[in-house]
Amino acid sequence: MTMSTHSDKKFARTLTMLVVATALLVALMSSSAIADAKGNRQAVFGTVVAAPANDSIDIATRDGLITLVIDNKTKIDTKRGRLPLDEVSAGDSVAGYYTEGDRELTATKLSFKPRKADRLTKHVVGVVIDKEDDTLTVLTPDGETVEVTPSDDPENDPTEPGSLIITVVEENLETGDLDAKAVVTAERTIARLNDAIDHEISLAQSQLLKIRMSETASIHLTQLYETLDEIKAESKAKIEAAFAEFQANYTTTLDENLLAPPLVHITGKVLAKTLAQIIIVKNGNGRRSFVLIPADVEVILPDGTTGTYGEVLENSFVDISAIPQSQTSSPIARIIEIQPDAETPGNSGGNSNKNGNGNNSAEKLRGTIILVTPSNDGTHTIIVVDSSVGPNTAAAVTDSTIVTGDGELAPGVQVEVTLESDGFTAKEVEIIEQEESSEAGTPAAAPTPTPEATATETPTATATATPTDSEAAEGIYPHRQDPIVLS
């Protein structure tokens, strides 16, 4: 019994040590393996140069062309808006990471987005002209009518006919369908700014908020004023009532902040004028507005100086800030701003997407070249452009590419690239500006591809920008440390 107990204790100790040691060993090996794998991971951002083939894919990055091996462990992101591997083609953007092995780079996880997205999220500004159930009919400043279902919670929907709203919509670019997600109204925004003015806030910021508040009120009333011209008779009563209500509310709010009542902006070409009235034909749509001219109206000339009403000539373009009355009586002009002749202003207060969503101009990319390198098959040259309006992207310069402008196609040069319909091949490359300080062959923005990476490539002439001499012809290959020289 004594022997048995001793043996059991010994065994228990041995067993415990064995278990602990095994666990430690396994944990150590696993974490070590994981650490090794993680340590070799490298992120990749770039543009697909050619559709994946032979279980590999070529990607143009700002550091050069790389080839990633795709094996059965490679994960491809297939969420909405991403491309499955079999739909990937040249020009699509790619991001993800790969594992660096001794001989090859193996893609671990990649995500492909088409150069031309099929969906676009955008903000739509407009006046709600009708509301039925949970569907809003919104009139945009461009005169388009959009139907949106703005909220998951219709009972808590702040909109009403006459509201000026910004709604976030997702547009299917193929079908044009809009899917609205959320909404913000001008009146709530003004109320928020008004509340903020009472907060602990600096005097300068308070003034800024008041200006923004006044501007927003004016924009809303202007939009409503414009809307009254657009909509059908049956909706007019609602909008007119909304106009009167908003005007009264905003006037009260602004008055509490020692601000003048909100004005409407009427922009267009002067069709006719009398001493007491001016008739404006709004740009583009032929609608007419009648504005009363008081004796003390302020006139601002195109050069910014003050003028007189007599200097407002027929056929000139004007932007009038006026005190709104109602639809049946004309607004009273406070300020008439004469626009330069060359300008053809649109209807003010609603220049939709002035700065644009950008994504519709996918056929052109503009920016600075950060890499010039032959493609892996040697048939064309890839340029990677640091786009001024989006992420880096790449294009292929082929024999058919027309290159215009003076200078060299080299890193540091600003270009505008017009793409073919495939979204990758450059139809035209316009050299806009040479980098003054750039030295030939020594780009500062990106490393030149190593000779090893390009040594086996077969030199091919580029574009219609045929080099004029042998020296220039040599210059088209970045691995020779020379920039492309164009005729």
Add this chain to the structure above:
Amino acid sequence: MIGTTPLRIISLRSDKSSNETFEISLRNAGHKVTVLSSTEPAFALVSSSWPDVVVFDPISQFGMSGSVQRLRTNFDGVIVAAGYIPDPTISAMLEELGIEKFAATASDLMAILKNVTGRIAGPSPHTVDQVTATPEQVPSEPEEERQLELSTIDTSASQEYEAKSKTNSPSFSKLLKLKRPNISLPLKRWHRAAIGVAIVAAVTVAVALPFFNPNINDTPQQPQAKALPIVPHLLTHPLAPLTIEELSGETLPLEIAGIKDQEVIEKPAVAFWGDTAPDAFVTVNGEPVEVSEYGAFVYDFPLEDGANYIEVLATDFQGRTTRKTFTVVSLQ
């Protein structure tokens, strides 16, 4: 306006302080200033946003030794104690804690900043500790400040306690000298072998399973990863307003900090913030974001392993729209 690149500055001061002299001077000089008064968000933002300079009021909770130590640990850039220090022992304490730059007046501060160059935008070398804080775990703001004060005060007390423990308290040695349980296993040898193999196998499987089952990492984790412990309260007092000239131009201003395009992030979440018009409507990947009366907003973006696409869209009622897109890769 300054002739050099504007610096991104975080100013830490008490919310009770009404002295905005430093911030006003900095902003007039063209720098981007964010003022924070809440302790935890302040440290989180300093850690995650790699500002060029951190300015703190030495006569506030940020001037306490614990806060200064924490600030010094989390931020390796320029730190300036800005404000009048009535007691020279406070200056001595701050110097001892590694604070080398003092500005009693706004002009002192401007002189210091003349020699500071903006840091290259890039991920912070530091990480935010509290990446998975849930709302329940996050104490309210006054509690945090009290906790910070207490922890600072308690440092010496705890050291004293530890010293006493070493000399007087037998509790640790008692614990160590507890008798080991007398294990008795009346089993046959093959039983023992079988049990041993089973235990080893079970431990091996338990340890190795998470590493070899690819589906485990793909399962969405709850709660969602956060880069900042508290987000909404940051919006109450940031002070980086744009001028009316900036706001009235053709382009709606939208500046984003804390994230850059083609960034590699080794965290499960990233916090970024931006400045725009105070009445702008902002969405991040289509989701509306609360914008403060200063036009500031903060967004805590949970990252998925691999590529993440972030689109910030700001629009005002004039119809001006500005869009910023970021592609980042998260290595988790």
